[in-house]
Amino acid sequence: MMTALKRILIGPPLKTEELKDQKIPKWKALPTLSSDALSSVAYGPEQILTVLAPIGAVALWYSLPIAGAIIFLLVMLGLSYRQIIHEYPGGGGAYIVSSDNLGTFGGLTAGSALLIDYTLTVAVSSSSGVAAISSAFPVLRPYTVLIGVFFVLLIMVLNLRGIRESGTIFSFPTYLFILGILGLVVTGLVKVLIQGVPSHVPPVTNHLPKGLTLFLLMRAFSSGCSSLTGVEAISNSTPNFKKPVKQNAARTLAVLVILLAILLAGVTGLAYLYHVVPNHETVLSQIAAHIFGHSVFYYYIQVTTALILLLACNTSFSAFPILASMMSDDKFLPRMFGVRGDRLNFSNGIIFLAVAAIVLIIAFEGNVNQLIPLYAIGVFLSFTLAQTGLVCRWIKNKPKHWLSKLVINLIGAILTFVVTIIFAVTKFTEGAWIVVILIPLLILIFYRIRRHFVLVGQELQIDIETDKPEEIESRIIIPVSGISKVVRNTIGYAKSIGGEAVALYIGFDEEDVKRMESQWEKWAPDVRLVTTVSRYRSVIRPLLRFIDHMGEDGKHRRITVLVPEFIPRQWWTKALHNQTGLMIRVILLFRKDVVISTVPYHLKH
Incomplete structure (x- = not known):
């Protein structure tokens, strides 16, 4: 039944040779790998205004230069990650670049930062999507956590079906969102040109108004920089592109940067012109209401915004499993993350990411404002490490045009480092301290995992x-509770593998033991039976004493315990029977001198 359900949900398994058919073209890659970055248009400008609005209308003008600084940083990141695509087409982004140029510690720092960021991306994107839905349909606000969890599970299942299928499904909502926001920006600007600047537009000022400190400006800037998360996803997932891989990935990144710059500038400008400030309704919803009223176009914006925010999770579902598989190959994560599933994706990474994101959604009750402070510090740390790694690479190797590349990455490294420090300082008390502590903790765990693998390998x-x-001489112990077809099946197997076989019967009184000895003599006199009385009704302790007794002669022998077990036809009836066999297996699993094995007997009922 479980197998049939699995086939319905994720489809039939694919052959290893079909991996090349799972590569995606540019038109699918843009929505699949860029939905996270593009969706940030819905909450990035709002995060800037959330910081500035309490100061008063006069402070809102500063949202424009802050957005300009963020767009400049976006362009620098785009140029940097374009170079990473060409230098490291195998994917992995900041983790590979940092490991290769800054050493193991630098790579693990970038890797842990990205793993945290991808997990938070799923939680933030799904929570933001639910917030957009509840803005249009307030009746759904009490169910935001439940809806968020549902959508994470839905996107998990879609990704388990494979990147090619999920890319097709996710393409249309993303393109509809892009068209919708472009239409919103163009219509809003045309209305301003025709009708003039709204009378209530906040005033322009060239001095800091009372209450607006440099610290608050930095805090607003750092909050708005959450719009840049996801820019690295294309370079991390370069292997997913169809050939020519590097060219297709670089062109997709260029399109993303141009689109995101236009949408960020447009939404921030409209929010300023229409004097929109955050409240119970999202900023994007208020802008759409100002321009379209509550018409069909307003609901188009809300629905497509909610969809892309929910589908923005897909960026992480594409990049997290690849990064986890690379770290698994380097022995910093469990082996299971490096194994491809039935649909040729890294299914364990996909499932782990979904579970971790659901835990965050439940823990923070789907509150975007509580999740955002945790959100971008990790990705900006990875930005800094990746660009610093490239700076080291250009200085060391000095390839063609290396000076121009060095300048780009040096500027990018300095800017992203400054943003990382700003994040750590301004968001520390709001929750960023969790990430600041968690990254070193993860690095320590990665080192311990690697050390374990090295020691085991040695x-x-x-x-x-x-x-x-x-060849090792074997003694076989068969714990029996009576004479039955299950025991007959186990004894027959013991005879087939050879070795000295002994049946052990543990009774609870003398009469019970005598009755068993009499029946056994008639039924299987050729198999030695050892009986003992357990006056405290324990099975485990007498069994352990007998195992110790069997190994007392000091000879080089292996003791094998064969546990007879019957398997009911219906899975739920398993719980109706005694679980002594399970307890025996659990206890003996940690004995170095014992091999534990189950001999199943399948029932018809």
Whole structure:
């Protein structure tokens, strides 16, 4: 039944040779890998205004130069990640660049920062999408957490079906959103040109109004920089592109940067012109209401905004599993993250990401304003490390045109480092301290995982010239609770593998033991039966004592415990029967001198 359900949800398994068919063209890659960055138009400008609005209308003018600074930083990041695409077409982005040029610690710092950011991206995007829906339909506000969890699970299932299928599904809402916001910006600007500047537009000022400090300006800038998260996703996922890989990835990144710059500038400008400030309704919803009224175009904006915010999770679902698989290959994460699933994607990474994001949504009750402070510090740290790594690379290798590349990355590294510090300072008490503590903790965990793999590898390594397989004498113990077809099945298997087989019966009184010995003598006299009385009704302790007794002679023997077990036809009836076999397996699993094995007998009922 579970297999059938799995096939319905994610489709039939794909052959390894079909991996090349899962690559995606540019028109699919843009919505699949850029939905996170593009969707930030819905909350990035709002985060700027959230900081400035309490000061008063006169402070709102500063949203324009702040947006200009963010767009400049966006262009610098676009140029930087374009170079990463050409230098590291294997993907991995900041993790690979930092590992290659800054060493293991730098790579792990970038990797941990990105893993945190991708998880927060899913939580923030889904929560923002639900906020957009509840702005248009207030009746849904009490169910925001439940709706957010549902959409994360839905997108998880779509990604488990494979990147090609999910790319097709996600393409249309993203393009509809782009058209909608472009239409909103153009219509808003045309109305201003025709009708004139609205009378209530906030005044322009060349001095800081009372209450607006440099600290608040930096805080507004850092909040708005959340619009830049997701820019790195294309370089991280370069291997997903169709050939020519590098050219297609670089062109897609260029389109993303141009589109995002236009949309950010347009939405921020309209918010200023129409004097929109954050309240219970999102900024984008208020702008759409000012321009279109509550017409069909308003609901078009709200629906497409909600869709892209929800689908922005897909950027992380594309990049997180690839990064996790690379770190798994480097022995910094469990092996399971490096294994491809039935649909040739890294399904364990997809599932883990969904579960982690759902935990965040529930913990923060789907509140975007509480999640945002945790959001961008990790990605800007990875930006800084990636560009610093490229600076080191250009200085060391000095390729063609290396000076111009060095200037771009040096400027980018300085700017993103400044933004990282601003984030850490201005958002520290709002929750950024969690990320500041979590990144070093993750790095420590990664080192411990790597150390474990190294030690295990050293311990398991053999010399094929001298370390030959040797035969080990085996003693087999079969715990029995009576005479049945299950026990007969287990004894027959024990005889087939050879070795000295002993059946152990643990009774709770003398009469019970005598009855068992009499029946066994008639049924299987050729198999040795050992009986013991457990006056405290324990099965485990007498079994452990007998195992110790069997190994007392000091000979080089392996003790194998064969546990007879019957398997009911219906899975739910399993819980109706005694779980002694399960307890035996759990206890003996940690004994170095014992091999534990189950011999199943399948019932018809």
